[in-house]
Every structure is written in C-alpha cells, then in structure tokens.
Amino acid sequence: MAASSSIQLLTPALAILVLSFLKLSTSARASAGSCYKSIIGFGDSLTDTGNLVQLFPPDNPTHCYRPPYGETFFKHPTGRCCDGRLIIDFIAESFGLPLVPAYLWRDESTDFRQGVNFAVSGATALNNSFFLEMGLQDLSTNVSLGTQLRWFKDILPSLCSSNSSDCSREFLQSSFVLMGEIGGDDYNAALLGGIKPDEVKPYVPGVVREIASAIEELIKLGAVTLVVPGNFPIGCLASYLTYFQSSSQHDYDTDTGCINWLNDLAKYHNRLLQKELNRIRKLHPHATIIYADYYNAAMRFYRSPNKYGFRGEALRACCGTGGPYNCNTSIPCGYLPATPCKDPSLYVTWDGLHLTEAAYQLVAQGILQGPYSTPPINTICPLASTSSGGLLL
Numbered sequence: 001m002a003a004s005s006s007i008q009l010l011t012p013a014l015a016i017l018v019l020s021f022l023k024l025s026t027s028a029r030a031s032a033g034s035c036y037k038s039i040i041g042f043g044d045s046l047t048d049t050g051n052l053v054q055l056f057p058p059d060n061p062t063h064c065y066r067p068p069y070g071e072t073f074f075k076h077p078t079g080r081c082c083d084g085r086l087i088i089d090f091i092a093e094s095f096g097l098p099l100v101p102a103y104l105w106r107d108e109s110t111d112f113r114q115g116v117n118f119a120v121s122g123a124t125a126l127n128n129s130f131f132l133e134m135g136l137q138d139l140s141t142n143v144s145l146g147t148q149l150r151w152f153k154d155i156l157p158s159l160c161s162s163n164s165s166d167c168s169r170e171f172l173q174s175s176f177v178l179m180g181e182i183g184g185d186d187y188n189a190a191l192l193g194g195i196k197p198d199e200v201k202p203y204v205p206g207v208v209r210e211i212a213s214a215i216e217e218l219i220k221l222g223a224v225t226l227v228v229p230g231n232f233p234i235g236c237l238a239s240y241l242t243y244f245q246s247s248s249q250h251d252y253d254t255d256t257g258c259i260n261w262l263n264d265l266a267k268y269h270n271r272l273l274q275k276e277l278n279r280i281r282k283l284h285p286h287a288t289i290i291y292a293d294y295y296n297a298a299m300r301f302y303r304s305p306n307k308y309g310f311r312g313e314a315l316r317a318c319c320g321t322g323g324p325y326n327c328n329t330s331i332p333c334g335y336l337p338a339t340p341c342k343d344p345s346l347y348v349t350w351d352g353l354h355l356t357e358a359a360y361q362l363v364a365q366g367i368l369q370g371p372y373s374t375p376p377i378n379t380i381c382p383l384a385s386t387s388s389g390g391l392l393l
Contacts, residue, residue: 035381036176036225038115038159039092039100042148042214043180045121045354046232047088050079050102052121055141062140063334064121068319072344072357081121083318083344084357088117088178090364094384095176103151113159113171118148124186125210126203136193145182145214156221169222177218177226181294183207183269184231188353192243192329197261204269212276219284225380227373228277229292230270232355235262236302238317238325239352245324256302257315270295288380290373297363297372298355301348308362312346319344319351327352 041047045064053065063069064081073084079102080086089099092115100115122140124131131139160167186207190200215226234240236258244259246252253260270293277289300307305314312318318341319333320326331338333351341347345358355363366372368384378384 035383036095036097037174038113038171038176039088039095039097039117040115040152040172040175040177040223041088041100041117041119041180042145042152042178043119043182044123044185045081045119046184047086047117047119047178047180048079048081048102048121048123049086049088049100049117049119051104051117051119051143052141053079054102054104055120055143062121063332066334068340069334071340079121081351081354082357082360083340083350085360086357087360087364087367088119088180090361091176091178091368094364094368095381096383103155112155113161116152116155116159118151119180120148122185122189123148123182124189125183125207125214126186130206131189134190134193134195136189136195139189145210149214149217153221172218172222173224175223175225177223179211179215179226179228181229181231182211183273184234187231187234187265187269191262192239197265201265201268204265204272208269208272208276211273212280215277215280215289216284219280219287224286225288225290227290227292227367227377228273229294229367230273231266232294233258233263233299233302234266235259235264236299236315236348237353238315238320238327238349239329241315241325242323242327242352243329256299258302266295288375290375290377290380292367293372293374294363294367297366298348298359301359301362305348309358310346310348312341312343314348316347317349317352318347318356325352 052062056062065077065079067077069077070080071083092099098114100117101110103116103118120141120143123143123145125145127144127146128139128142156168159171186203187200190203191197215228218226236256240259240262251259274291277291281289301310302314316326319338321328321331321338344350344356347356348359350356368377370376370378
C-alpha cells in the first residue's frame with residue numbers, strides 16, 4: 001500500500017505527524033549524502049598533512065617525515081606530526097570525502113576540487129616579522145596564516161569547473177572550511193623560545209585578531225561554513241611539562257598533574273576567540289561559524305584516562321627519550337635515541353607536542369557528534385552522526 005494511502009487511514013493529527021517525519025527523513029538523507037563537496041584546511045601541525053615536508057630539503061627532512069611517524073595507519077611517514085591520522089582526516093572520512101591533500105605536494109595531475117590543505121607545521125597566526133622583532137630566529141617555518149590565505153586565493157580560480165564569475169563563491173559555499181588550531185605555535189614559539197610567560201599573555205589579543213581577520217576574509221570570498229577550534233590544554237603536553245618542570249606543587253592541577261598557568265593561557269585565548277566569533281556571527285548571520293572546543297574535548301582524557309582507554313600514563317609521550325614525561329625538547333621524536341612505545345593507542349600524547357591518532361579520533365568524534373562544537377555539527381550535517389572510517393568507538 002502506498003504511503004499516501006496509508007496516511008489517509010490515520011487521524012488528521014497523526015497524519016500530519018507522519019508526513020512531517022517523512023519530510024524530515026527525506027531531507028536528512030539528501031543532506032547526508034551531499035553536505036559538502038570539499039574540505040579546505042588552514043592551520044599548523046595539528047592539521048598539516050604534508051606541507052612542511054616540501055619546505056625542507058629532501059636529504060634532511062623535518063622530524064615529522066621520519067619514522068616512526070605515520071606507523072599506526074599509513075605505515076610510513078606522510079608529514080603528519082602523529083602516529084596516524086589527524087582530526088581533518090577523520091572529518092573527511094566522516095563526510096565520505098578523500099583525505100585532504102597538502103597544497104605544496106601538487107603537480108600537474110593534482111585535483112584539489114574535493115579538498116586542499118594549506119596548514120603548515122609551525123605556522124603562526126602572526127606574521128614572521130613579529131617574532132623576529134622579539135629575537136626569535138629559529139622558527140620551523142616563516143609561513144603564517146596570511147601566507148596560507150594568499151596561497152588559497154592564488155589557487156581558488158583553478159578550483160572552479162566553469163569560467164563563471166560566481167564559480168569561486170559557489171565552490172566555497174559548498175565547502176567545509178577548517179581553520180585548524182592556528183595560534184598554538186605563536187605561543188609555542190615564544191614560551192619554548194625563552195620568552196617569559198608573563199610577557200606572552202599580551203600577545204593573545206593580536207593572535208585572535210589575526211584569526212578573526214582571516215575568517216572575515218574567507219566569508220567575503222564566499223565561505224558559509226567555517227569551523228574554528230580553540231587551543232588544546234597545553235599545560236598537559238609532555239613538552240611543556242618537561243620544559244617548565246617546577247618544584248612548586250601550586251603550579252600543578254592536583255587532579256590531572258597539568259600545569260595550571262599554561263592551561264589558563266589556553267583558556268584565555270579560547271575566551272577571546274569565542275567573543276570574536278560571536279561578533280562575526282552578528283556581522284555575517286548567513287554564515288555558520290562553528291566553535292570547536294578542542295580544550296574540553298581533550299581535557300577529559302587527562303581527568304579520566306582509563307575511561308577512554310589511555311592506560312599508558314596520560315601525561316607521558318609515547319615517542320621520546322625517557323624522563324618523567326618521556327620527553328626531551330632538544331631531541332624530538334624521529335631522531336635517535338628517541339623511540340616509540342609499543343602501543344600508541346594507550347597514550348594521549350604522541351611526541352610531546354602532538355596527540356596520538358587514538359586521541360585525535362576521540363576529539364574528532366566529540367566535535368562531529370557532540371558535545372564539543374557550537375553549534376553542533378551533526379545538526380548541520382547529519383552525515384557527521386554516522387560511522388565512517390571507524391569514527392564511532
């Protein structure tokens with residue numbers, strides 16, 4: 001019996017409810033199959049899928065392009081600063097799109113129409129000149145968020161399938177823009193470069209302004225869906241715990257062992273960022289600007305590591321050279337004598353600054369399916385609620 005005939009047998013009120021459900025189901029299925037046609041990535045090492053590799057000489061690659069990086073999923077280094085996949089990879093899998101290729105790996109046959117990633121490990125929100133004025137000469141790259149935006153604008157016309165003047169806007173309107181966790185390396189460069197902690201906090205408003213400026217520029221170009229992550233709890237990272245090791249118990253959170261003042265810096269950044277996002281939402285109500293709460297998505301691992309399967313000590317790095325946190329900031333993973341643990345999935349932190357694939361997978365799950373995105377991504381794209389690439393655990 002046809003659905004319409006069956007509905008006629010129902011009471012009017014119940015028939016309306018059934019018709020509403022059928023319409024919602026049809027709409028959800030349609031949008032689930034075509035939420036986004038591409039993913040555009042910006043950011044630093046938390047999102048870089050291989051760009052920094054291209055900025056290093058082949059005979060002396062960056063440490064993230066040396067074993068044991070990539071061992072868990074790819075079985076070889078890819079330029080990702082992780083043992084496997086990153087958050088952007090899990091997002092692509094969830095949407096049924098290919099893993100997002102790095103912009104600088106391009107050749108004549110490269111097709112970026114389903115996604116392109118401009119993120120570069122070590123990239124900062126502020127321009128390189130800012131850090132040179134501070135006396136920081138040893139940045140891993142001179143790429144900033146502004147550099148990545150210029151790359152994007154250079155390539156944007158080639159991403160169109162027609163010569164229509166509206167093509168670029170149409171492409172961006174159907175794209176999922178991930179701003180990565182840009183800004184973290186602005187603080188890494190200063191704090192791990194010897195700048196006094198109380199001198200770093202005044203940089204935060206400037207970092208947030210650069211991120212906000214980039215978001216507004218992308219919206220003007222046509223972007224309508226942008227995900228903007230906050231900073232991770234850097235006071236829980238093995239590199240920081242090693243570098244700022246203190247004899248004062250007041251510096252540490254008694255529940256997690258993380259360094260309080262470092263996490264306070266991350267939370268300050270996140271508060272200012274969310275304030276800016278609210279301002280931009282009011283200026284551009286047609287755009288969906290999603291705040292991704294990386295901080296709290298990860299903080300649960302340090303509060304209850306066993307609950308999430310992290311039994312290898314939440315604060316110790318998987319790949320390192322020993323010591324309280326298995327980390328030496330002078331000898332990164334990828335160089336001897338640093339060696340990896342037997343099972344990275346038992347660890348939150350991979351190399352001291354970056355998380356393991358297992359941790360990134362859980363963060364991605366929390367962002368895509370809730371409750372760590374505002375507004376929730378799965379209310380915008382139902383496909384984010386479905387299992388893909390082993391995302392549901």
